[in-house]
Amino acid sequence: MLVLLPPSEGKASAGGGAPLDIGSLSLPGLTAAREAVLGELVELCAGDEEKAREVLGLSEGLRGEVAKNAGLPTAGARPAGEIYTGVLYDALDLATLDAAARRRAARTLLVFSGLWGAVRVTDRIPSYRCSMGVKLPALGALAGHWRAPMAEVLPEAAGDGLVLDLRSAAYAAAWKPKGEVAERTATVRVLHAPTRKVVSHFNKATKGRMVRSLLTAGAAPKDPAALVExxxxxxxxxxxxAPGRAGKGWALDVLVEEVH
Structure with a gap:
């Protein structure tokens, strides 16, 4: 099973640990694409602060993120599972999983990123600010930048098992499973049962709890039908x-009574 997660906009400080070793990240087929984004992001943020803030879509209150990005090559790094925060990651609460569940998380969770493409929760990264919706002056839209390398690397990462896709639309644009990989992919919406509407906060929280439940139970469904059960x-x-034709994935709705 491979679980595809969005990152969080908010991130914990990486502290003063050893800096990023980009060559040590999982999915080494993405290294060149990572280096290209990192290089342009650092150059952008080390130059005109106002231009960088505009390109990154940062408010006045987030001005400090520009300087943080400029220092990424020498900034401290921590496991991605400790860097990403926010509603989904609070509900997932990786730090409190038992040892077996943490090992399963390391094998199965893949966090998508505008800067790194995708990383395992054990990959050491610095805290940064660069969403998939960013359009860098030279590289252009990041979702487009990532499509070709992702298409090369992700099918192998998916193996022959279930792909559980919990990404938001912006991150899903960087890689869309195709062919037989798509047929064993399940995307999930979380709906407020009485209204049948998606509400962002409990959508994220429920997805985090759901992944935690799967990891804690040691569940390893082989395909979308088994996942439903x-x-x-x-x-x-x-x-x-279920998909109506070949090359399409499953769509799951998880219904929640209470908004929390």
């Missing part, structure tokens, strides 16, 4: 729509 056994109310 596992989630129901874990107490989730799931409606599933």
């Amino acid at each position: 596992v989630l129901r056994e874990l107490g989730y109310v799931v409606e599933a729509e």
Whole structure:
């Protein structure tokens, strides 16, 4: 099973640990693309601060993120699972998993990123600010920059098992499973059952809890149909729509009664 997660806009400080070793990150086929984004981002943020803030879509209150990006090559790094914060990651709460569940998280979780493309939760990265929606002056839109290298690397990372896609639309644009990989991919929406509407906060929280439940239970569903059964056994109310034709994935709706 491979679980695709969005990052968080907010990130914890990496502190004063050893700096990034970009060559040590998982999915080494993405290294050249990572170096290109990192190089342009650092150059942008080390220059005109106002231009950098505009390109990155940062408010006045986030002006300090520009200087942080400029210092990325020498900044301290920590495991990505400790860097990413926010609603989904608070609910997932990797730090409190038992040892076996942490090992499963290291194998199965893949966090997408405008800067790194995708990283494992054990990959050591610095705190940064660069969303997938950014359009850098030279490289252009980051989702487009990542499509070709992702298409080369991700099918191998997916192996022959289930792909559980919990990414937001901006990050899903960087890699869309195709062919037989798509057929074993399940995307998930979380709906408020009485209204059938998606609400951002509890959507993220429920996805975090759901991944935690799968990791804690040691569940390893091989395909979307098995995932539906596992989630129901874990107490989730799931409606599933199987693909109507070849090369398409499954769409799952997880229904939640209370907004929390």
